[in-house]
Each structure stands twice: as structure tokens, then as C-alpha cells.
Amino acid sequence: MRPLIDVWRSATSRLILIYGALFVVWSVVLLGAIQWESSRYLTHVLDEIVSQRMQYLGQMDEAHLPQAVDAAGTLDPHGIMSAGLFDTQGRPLAGNIASLPQGLVADGRMHLLPKGVLRMDRLRSDISARAMGQRLHGGELLVLAKDTSTIDGLGAIIRRTLLWGLSLTVIPGLLGGLLLSRGPARRIRAIQLATEPIQRGDLTRRLPVSRRGDELDVLAGIVNTMLGEIERLMGEVKGVCDNIAHDLRTPLTRLRARLYRAQQQLDGRPEAELMEACVADIDAVLTRFRALLRVSELEDRHRSACFSEVDLERVLQQVHDFYAPLAEDRGLRFVLELAPLVPLRGDAHLLFEAFANLVGNAIKFTPAGGRVLLRAQMERNGPRVDVVDGGPGIPAGERDSVTRRFYRGDNSRSTPGSGLGLSIVSAIVRLHGYALEIGDGDGGGACISMHCLAEPAVEAA
Amino acid sequence: MPRILVIEDDEVTAREIVTELAAHGMVADWIATGRAGLEHALAGGYDLITLDRMLPGMSGIDVITALRERRVETPVLMISALSEVDERVRGLRAGGDDYLTKPFAPDEMAARVEVLLRRHQPQAENRLRVADLELDLVRHVAWRDGQPLSLLPTEYRLLEFLMRNSGQVLSRTMIFEHVWGFHFDPGTNVIDVHIGRLRRKIDVAGLPALIHTVRGSGYRLAPAD
Structure with a gap:
């Protein structure tokens, strides 16, 4: 039997996974765009404020300027805004900027300083800043800077939103999807179970159809x-x-x-x-x-009500007794290996017929000096009987065909027979709810086995 | 001369049966319906009945059930176009003694009739004898020309069947059915091999052969001609 369908491999699960991935990508793109737009806008607003203040301070007379620069720093309670006045040597004259920021160009335009500015009230600068420097008429350099923490903060808010949004939609979405896919998976499983008897040849069976009409x-x-x-x-x-x-x-x-x-x-x-x-x-x-x-x-014939408990060991013993003289006349060793078996429900006459057919075939195809083995053992699901011959074997490609009516393999064309024996055996084995398996014997010959299906088809009824 | 009642609705088959039985030295009366057949059978005087399974009105099963209920134990050979295993079992369970599927070879039908007749003859002795071959039915021992034979159980059963029906041609199918108790075509020449083994023990060199092969039919155990 093939393995039953895996929930993770169902079409619904796959669709949900693909949909989930697309959803994540789309959310990231959308929120990314929002972040980019809003930080651009915010930057613009901040730049505007800084340049206005620069304009205001730039027009001030030299006597009041240091005071105003100091005030500009203290006016900002969040410490976002920094202001500094430096002499021509780059030494700080006023404001809260400790040293002339690296990479600053005194051209009166806004520049991004990735290393930020070092303020007097902070030991180090780790926040990038946007800064503007302007030479005054006296040669001093006026620097105004605003760190980008506001913009970064906005980015963080948007990223957090994205994370929460995704986890609140994707995780329940995936779980819901899996739950949804279980319904179809269950129906596929029902269909799979229904097809098993059909594959075994019971064409009277049909697939289950629900009323949904999907x-x-x-x-x-x-x-x-x-x-x-x-x-x-x-x-x-x-x-x-x-x-x-x-x-x-x-x-x-x-x-x-x-x-x-x-x-x-x-x-x-x-x-x-x-x-x-x-x-x-x-x-x-x-x-x-x-x-x-x-x-x-x-x-x-359907499983008959006249099935009864059959002592399979006895049946096999009878088959052995019946064929032993023929095997001996042909110069073959005919070995019977019996493990203790539980009785099975069936028809002893039909089982004898099936094994007689198999053993008859095995004797027919085994050359003198060879061995025919009739072996029974218990498996987990029930008894298994093997008939192993010392003949040429059945090529793998012919194994499915040999139970067909009138089929004669290349190896058997020269031997008399109707080509119906294995069809009879197959019908009897199937009637008992067992499977017929054609494989290789240990000595290169064929091994034809009757064994239980993985899930016993022999219902108690 | 044994008297046989033939209950059969098909005229061609009935004529075939009557002719074949006559050729074997039996008198056969043909009745075409189940009801009339039952009346004749109840009237008695017949050694055996061949009974068609499918008859208009009263079926073969009904006839045999009615007969057995009235304690009429005349042996019955059921003849039927229904070959299914279950049908056979049903026919035998209802009280039939043997079951033959249509179409049949007439000589096989006659042979089965003779086997049934023999089986129902009272067995006075515990010993069967054919020429110098003897079989002790109680002790399961056999002798040929006074010498005890060592027989395997299957060989003993085979010999007993042949000796009980000595002179009678027995087909391989009949031998398989009676000695092994199975009803299908064993296909290979397994029966021949079993007969061969028995033959080697019985027809030893220097003594006239008792087991004869009848070409196209089967085997016959009889004193040498």
C-alpha cells in the first residue's frame, strides 16, 4: 500500500504557504515604501527647521550670537538639536557641540554626518546627524545639527508594526490554512482507501462523493x-x-x-x-x-458464507503428499517447511487447488536435480506461504502479466499448459482477501507467495 | 440388471443418458419433470436415480430433499449445468451422492453410475479380492500372490477404490475426487504418477498385470484377460 497523503504536501497547504510568502513580501514592500516616504518627509521638515534657524542666527550681530547659540542648544529639551560656534581655528566658542564635526562642509547646506556630532553633554556620539555649517562674516563657523533619532524612531515604529502585523496575520493564517487543508486531505484519504480494492480488481467499488459538489x-x-x-x-x-x-x-x-x-x-x-x-x-x-x-x-464469487476455519498446515501437508511422488519421479527435491500457523477463514478445497497449481507449476519448471520449496510462516498480519522453484524464474517485466488469462511467459512457451493456472490461483487468493506476490527465489527461480495485505482485507463478516 | 431412473427435462441429454446406460447393461426409465420423477422414485424399485439439478417446477434439490425426508436412500447422481463450487456442495448436502457437471462424457457418467451402484451394494465381506490380489478392509493390509504388500496410506486408499470398482473404467477426475476428495482439474499427470507407484508394487515382474490403462479414459483394475 502506498503511504497515505501527507498534510504538509497537500495542494491547500502549498497554496497557503505560497500565499503567506507573497503576503509577507507585499507587506514588507508596502511598509518599506511608507517608511521611506515618511522619513523623506520628516528629513525635509527637519532640514527646513535647521536652515531657518541658521538664517536667523546668521543675521544676528556678533555680540549676541554666542548667547543665542548657547540658547539654541538649551532650548531643545530632547537633545535633538545641537548648535555650536567655532573660531577660525575650529575651537568651540559657544553652544553644546564639543568639537568640530568630522566631514562637515561649511557651504550652508545640509549634510548627513554618519558619525554624528560629539556633544558636550554626551561622552560619545553614536547617532548619525544632519548638520549645516556656515562661515560668518568674522570667520567663525556656525554649526547646527539635528540627530536623526526621530527619523530612526519612526523607522523602528514602522518595523515593529510590520513585525506585529505579520505575526498576527501570518501565524494564524498558516494554522488556519493547515486546519483547512485537513478536510480535503481527509477526503483524499477516503478516496485513496476506496481505490485500493479497485486496484486489486474489484471494479464494483466506487469512490466516495459528498453532497458538496466541489x-x-x-x-x-x-x-x-x-x-x-x-x-x-x-x-x-x-x-x-x-x-x-x-x-x-x-x-x-x-x-x-x-x-x-x-x-x-x-x-x-x-x-x-x-x-x-x-x-x-x-x-x-x-x-x-x-x-x-x-x-x-x-x-x-464473493467471499462465501461457507468459508470456515481452515487448517492451512494440513492443506499444505496434503499438497505436499499429493505432489511428492511426481517430484521424486522428476528427480527433484520437494521440501515442505511449516511453521505453526493460525487457522484462517477460507475454503480448504480452493486453497488446496491454488497451492496444487503453484506446486504443479514449480515442479514443471524445475529441472531434474533442482529443488521445490513449499514454505509457510507466520507474519504480523497472518500466514504467508511461499512456493519457490528452481526454474528460470519470472522476469520482473512479466510479473504483472502472468496472472492474466492465457498469458504464457517466454520461459513457459515450450511447456504444456493453458496459461490459466496462475489466473485461477490469483482468483482464489484474492477471494480469500490475500495478495499474490511474484518474486525471486533464493536459487534464481521464481518465488510465488500468498500473503496478507498490509491491512487485512479479511473482515470478520 | 440394475434399474435406473433418469429425471431430466432436456430430451437430447436424456436420450444420451438412456442409451449409454443401456450400453452398460442397465435399464433406464426417463421422466421429464421433477414431480413425476419424485412419484416414480417414491414408488421404489430403482437402484439409482440420475437427477437434473434444474427442472421446471420442482427443482432437483427439491426432489432429493423430498426423497431423503421420506427416508428413501436410493443413490442419486446429480447432473447439472451449474458447475460452481457452491452448487456442488449444495447438491451433495441436500443428499446427492455424486455430482456431474454438464456437458459430460457419457462414459464418465456411466462409470459414475456404476461406482455408485457398487458403493451401495451391501458389503458382506471384510476382504476384497481381484484374481490373486487381496485387500483386508479392517486391517488395511494387501497381498498379491500371497505376499504382503507394503502400501502407503494414499496407495492403500487408491487400491481400495480401484478394487471396489474392479472391472470398471475410472477416469482420473473420478480417482482424484474419490481418493483425495477434491473436485477440480489437477491438470498435470499427478494421478498417473500415483497409479504408477501403486502399479510397481502390485504388478511385479512375473505376475500378470492387474492395473490397465484405458486410453482416453483412465484406469481399470481387472484380472488379466
Whole structure:
């Protein structure tokens, strides 16, 4: 059985993951744009304030200027605004800027100073600043700077918003998505379970269809229609086959009786031999028809109410006793290996027929000196029976075909047989709710096994 | 001369049965319906009944059930176009002694009738004897020409079946059904191998062969001609 569908791999989960990723990207882009726009605006406003103040201070006379510069620094309670007046040597004359900021160009325009300005009330500067420097008429340098903490603060607020927003939408979204995808996953699982008997050949089964009429139901409906049509066609083909086999049996049986009578009357004459060959040919045809009808009969049969507890060990022992002389005559070793088995529900006659067929085949395909092994053991789900031969084996490519009616492998064309034996075995094994497995034996030959399905199909009913 | 009642609605099949039974030295009366057939069977005087499973009105199963309820134990060979395993089981459970599927080879039908007739003959002795071959049914021992034979259980059962029906041609299918108790086509020549083994023990060199192969039919155990 294939593994059941994984919730994480369902189409819904995938869609939700893709949608979630797109949502995150879009939110980041959107809030990024907002941040960029607003910090641009804020920068513009701050620059405007600084240049206005510069203009105001620049026009002041030299006597009042140091006082005004000092005041400009103290007027700012948040310590955002810095102001400084430096002499021509770059020594501070007034204000709260401790030293001439590095990288400042005294051109009366705003510049971004990534290292900020070193203020007297702070030990170090770690906040970048926007600053403007202007030479006054007396040669002093007036510097006004505003650190960018406001702009950075805005950025931080927007980033926090983004983080909260995303975690509040993405996490519940993903969880909700997973919950949502469980519904379809459960239905797919139901469909998967329903298809298992169909894959095993029970074409009467259909996929479950809910009343919702959604895409899954539409799909299941289509598959069900197809199954119905396949079942009908199979039935027709099988019906035609069965009818031919059934209808031809009567005239063939009569023909055989007449030929046989003629053969008896001709006893001893040379024509009798010809008659005998004719009878043998008709017998071969009749055997084939019988086998064909037998397969149909077994396939049509449903698990029967007359199933009873079967002692599988006893059945296998009987098969061994029945075939041991034949194996010995062919110069084969026929080994029976039995582990204690629990009884299974079934039909002892049909099981004997199945294993007799397998063992008969195994003996047929094993050359003299070889070994045929009939082995039974207990597995977790129930008994497993292997028939291992010492023949050429069944090539991997033919393994699915060998249980088909009339199929004869390349290795078996030269051996007599109808090509129906394995079909009969397969039908019987399936009837019992077991699986037939064709593999390699230890010695290069084929190993044909009857074993329980992973989940026992043998219901208590 | 055994008297057989043939209950069969199909005229062609009925004629086939009657002719074949006559060829085997039996007298056969043909009745076409279940009801009339039951009356005849109840009237008695028949050694065996061949009974079609599907009859108009009263089915073969009804007929045999009615017979067995009235303690009529005449052996019945059910003949049916229904070959299914369940059908066979149903027919035998209802009281049929053997089951033959249509279409059948007439000689096989006759052989089955003879086997049934033999089986229902009172067995006076505990020993079966064919020429110098002897079988002790109580002690499960056999002798050929006074010499004890060592037989495996299957070989013993096979020999017993052949000896009980000595002179009778027995098909491989019949042997498989009676000795092993299974009803399908074993396909290979397994039966031949089992017969071969028995033959090697019984038909030892220097003694006339008792087990004969009948071409196209099966085997027959009989004194050498």
C-alpha cells in the first residue's frame, strides 16, 4: 500500500504557504515604501527647521550670537538639536557641540554626518546627524545639527508594526490554512482507501462523493463514471468469453464422445491412433474451457458464507503428499517447511487447488536435480506461504502479466499448459482477501507467495 | 440388471443418458419433470436415480430433499449445468451422492453410475479380492500372490477404490475426487504418477498385470484377460 497523503504536501497547504510568502513580501514592500516616504518627509521638515534657524542666527550681530547659540542648544529639551560656534581655528566658542564635526562642509547646506556630532553633554556620539555649517562674516563657523533619532524612531515604529502585523496575520493564517487543508486531505484519504480494492480488481467499488459538489466530487464523479464503463465493458468481454466457452463445451463434448466411440470400434486398426490424437486434442480444448470458466466463476464469487476455519498446515501437508511422488519421479527435491500457523477463514478445497497449481507449476519448471520449496510462516498480519522453484524464474517485466488469462511467459512457451493456472490461483487468493506476490527465489527461480495485505482485507463478516 | 431412473427435462441429454446406460447393461426409465420423477422414485424399485439439478417446477434439490425426508436412500447422481463450487456442495448436502457437471462424457457418467451402484451394494465381506490380489478392509493390509504388500496410506486408499470398482473404467477426475476428495482439474499427470507407484508394487515382474490403462479414459483394475 502506498503511504497515505501527507498534510504538509497537500495542494491547500502549498497554496497557503505560497500565499503567506507573497503576503509577507507585499507587506514588507508596502511598509518599506511608507517608511521611506515618511522619513523623506520628516528629513525635509527637519532640514527646513535647521536652515531657518541658521538664517536667523546668521543675521544676528556678533555680540549676541554666542548667547543665542548657547540658547539654541538649551532650548531643545530632547537633545535633538545641537548648535555650536567655532573660531577660525575650529575651537568651540559657544553652544553644546564639543568639537568640530568630522566631514562637515561649511557651504550652508545640509549634510548627513554618519558619525554624528560629539556633544558636550554626551561622552560619545553614536547617532548619525544632519548638520549645516556656515562661515560668518568674522570667520567663525556656525554649526547646527539635528540627530536623526526621530527619523530612526519612526523607522523602528514602522518595523515593529510590520513585525506585529505579520505575526498576527501570518501565524494564524498558516494554522488556519493547515486546519483547512485537513478536510480535503481527509477526503483524499477516503478516496485513496476506496481505490485500493479497485486496484486489486474489484471494479464494483466506487469512490466516495459528498453532497458538496466541489472539485473533488466532480473528479470522483468522473472517475466513477469511468469505472462504471470499464466494469460494463469488462463484463461484456468476459460474458462473451464465458458464453463462447460455455456454448462450445456441449458440442465439443458430443464430438469427443463420438470420436471416442469410433476409436473403441477401430481398436487395433491404424486409424485408431489418429482418433486417439483427436480425442486428446479435444480434451485439451475442453480442459482449457473448463479452466476459463473456473476463473470466471471464482472471480464472480464473493467471499462465501461457507468459508470456515481452515487448517492451512494440513492443506499444505496434503499438497505436499499429493505432489511428492511426481517430484521424486522428476528427480527433484520437494521440501515442505511449516511453521505453526493460525487457522484462517477460507475454503480448504480452493486453497488446496491454488497451492496444487503453484506446486504443479514449480515442479514443471524445475529441472531434474533442482529443488521445490513449499514454505509457510507466520507474519504480523497472518500466514504467508511461499512456493519457490528452481526454474528460470519470472522476469520482473512479466510479473504483472502472468496472472492474466492465457498469458504464457517466454520461459513457459515450450511447456504444456493453458496459461490459466496462475489466473485461477490469483482468483482464489484474492477471494480469500490475500495478495499474490511474484518474486525471486533464493536459487534464481521464481518465488510465488500468498500473503496478507498490509491491512487485512479479511473482515470478520 | 440394475434399474435406473433418469429425471431430466432436456430430451437430447436424456436420450444420451438412456442409451449409454443401456450400453452398460442397465435399464433406464426417463421422466421429464421433477414431480413425476419424485412419484416414480417414491414408488421404489430403482437402484439409482440420475437427477437434473434444474427442472421446471420442482427443482432437483427439491426432489432429493423430498426423497431423503421420506427416508428413501436410493443413490442419486446429480447432473447439472451449474458447475460452481457452491452448487456442488449444495447438491451433495441436500443428499446427492455424486455430482456431474454438464456437458459430460457419457462414459464418465456411466462409470459414475456404476461406482455408485457398487458403493451401495451391501458389503458382506471384510476382504476384497481381484484374481490373486487381496485387500483386508479392517486391517488395511494387501497381498498379491500371497505376499504382503507394503502400501502407503494414499496407495492403500487408491487400491481400495480401484478394487471396489474392479472391472470398471475410472477416469482420473473420478480417482482424484474419490481418493483425495477434491473436485477440480489437477491438470498435470499427478494421478498417473500415483497409479504408477501403486502399479510397481502390485504388478511385479512375473505376475500378470492387474492395473490397465484405458486410453482416453483412465484406469481399470481387472484380472488379466
